[in-house]
Amino acid sequence: MKKTAKAFANIAFIKYWGKTDPKTRVPRNNSISMNLSDTYTITTAEFDSKLKGDDIAFIGENVVREKERNRVVNALSKIRREMKTKLFAKVRTKNNFPKATGIASSASGFASLAVAAFGALDYQLKEKELSIFCRTLSGTACRSVPSGFVEWTKGDNADNSYAYTLFPANYWDICDVIAIVTTKMKKVSSTDGHALADTSPLYETRLQGMDEKIRKIKIAMKSKNFTLFGNILETEALNMHAICLTSTPPVLYWQPTTIEIMQKIIQWRENSEVESFFTIDAGPTVHVICQGKDARILKQRLSKIKGVEKVTINKPTIGAHLINNHLF
Numbered sequence: 001m002k003k004t005a006k007a008f009a010n011i012a013f014i015k016y017w018g019k020t021d022p023k024t025r026v027p028r029n030n031s032i033s034m035n036l037s038d039t040y041t042i043t044t045a046e047f048d049s050k051l052k053g054d055d056i057a058f059i060g061e062n063v064v065r066e067k068e069r070n071r072v073v074n075a076l077s078k079i080r081r082e083m084k085t086k087l088f089a090k091v092r093t094k095n096n097f098p099k100a101t102g103i104a105s106s107a108s109g110f111a112s113l114a115v116a117a118f119g120a121l122d123y124q125l126k127e128k129e130l131s132i133f134c135r136t137l138s139g140t141a142c143r144s145v146p147s148g149f150v151e152w153t154k155g156d157n158a159d160n161s162y163a164y165t166l167f168p169a170n171y172w173d174i175c176d177v178i179a180i181v182t183t184k185m186k187k188v189s190s191t192d193g194h195a196l197a198d199t200s201p202l203y204e205t206r207l208q209g210m211d212e213k214i215r216k217i218k219i220a221m222k223s224k225n226f227t228l229f230g231n232i233l234e235t236e237a238l239n240m241h242a243i244c245l246t247s248t249p250p251v252l253y254w255q256p257t258t259i260e261i262m263q264k265i266i267q268w269r270e271n272s273e274v275e276s277f278f279t280i281d282a283g284p285t286v287h288v289i290c291q292g293k294d295a296r297i298l299k300q301r302l303s304k305i306k307g308v309e310k311v312t313i314n315k316p317t318i319g320a321h322l323i324n325n326h327l328f
């Protein structure tokens with residue numbers, strides 16, 4: 001049986017940075033994110049007794065590292081163990097955005113792979129179990145499983161660290177206007193970045209403040225206080241990058257255009273032209289968070305900045321799910 005799934009990438013307002021256990025990907029702190037309507041992966045999977053090995057292709061990608069292919073094979077092996085089958089799979093997967101540039105491609109990639117592969121074996125996990133399973137494939141993938149605005153609780157062991165919906169997708173009309181500044185893959189993967197977090201002298205202080213930060217941003221979200229919400233998420237992004245910059249060796253994910261955009265966002269806000277806030281994941285891409293009414297004007301402004309390659313508007317959206325349009 002062939003099944004196809006669609007999963008959206010997500011943007012973290014409070015970031016996951018550092019793992020308690022690199023193997024099971026239990027994080028050091030809770031994180032909060034939103035699924036992104038215009039940034040997704042579609043994956044089709046089919047298990048077939050005629051196959052002598054997994055047959056995997058990344059549609060539209062010029063560069064596929066051996067490591068990436070191995071991660072997909074490992075994910076399929078985990079699914080095989082879970083489902084007690086020895087069958088190999090044909091998998092085709094396609095992103096509608098450049099991977100490894102600071103948009104969570106592993107989140108949408110692994111969430112769509114899990115939903116398609118379990119579906120192809122005629123098995124449907126409950127949302128919590130699916131989120132836990134996806135976390136073991138790629139941490140942020142667990143947040144692409146539930147709908148809308150999501151919290152990933154760190155839990156205290158591998159069986160109770162999962163993501164769930166805080167508010168549905170239609171709860172709040174805010175947008176992530178994504179400004180891609182390069183389509184080249186970053187040099188330091190987030191897996192390597194996570195592993196370095198502990199080497200930063202600032203990391204313990206960051207961790208001590210996380211519960212309070214989570215509490216405050218939830219209050220801002222509950223009351224839809226956009227200014228408070230924006231200030232918290234922007235400060236949080238800088239805090240995460242402060243850890244990267246002070247790790248040994250240091251990790252600098254930004255490009256000159258990244259900084260140019262950050263300065264513009266602050267300037268437009270200070271001049272009361274348009275109120276928006278930036279956040280940045282492990283890459284040079286800038287995610288500009290704004291109210292729905294300001295998304296188009298921000299897209300126009302960001303598109304004019306030299307070095308910006310592409311701008312997309314993303315609304316909050318639903319979680320990973322099966323669709324009928326197969327890739328083969």
Ligand code: PMV
Binds near residue numbers: 011017106107194282
């Ligand atoms: O799932 P990973 O290993 O790609 O983690 C990336 C974490 C950040 O994107 C930098 C922050 C986050 O919470 O999404």
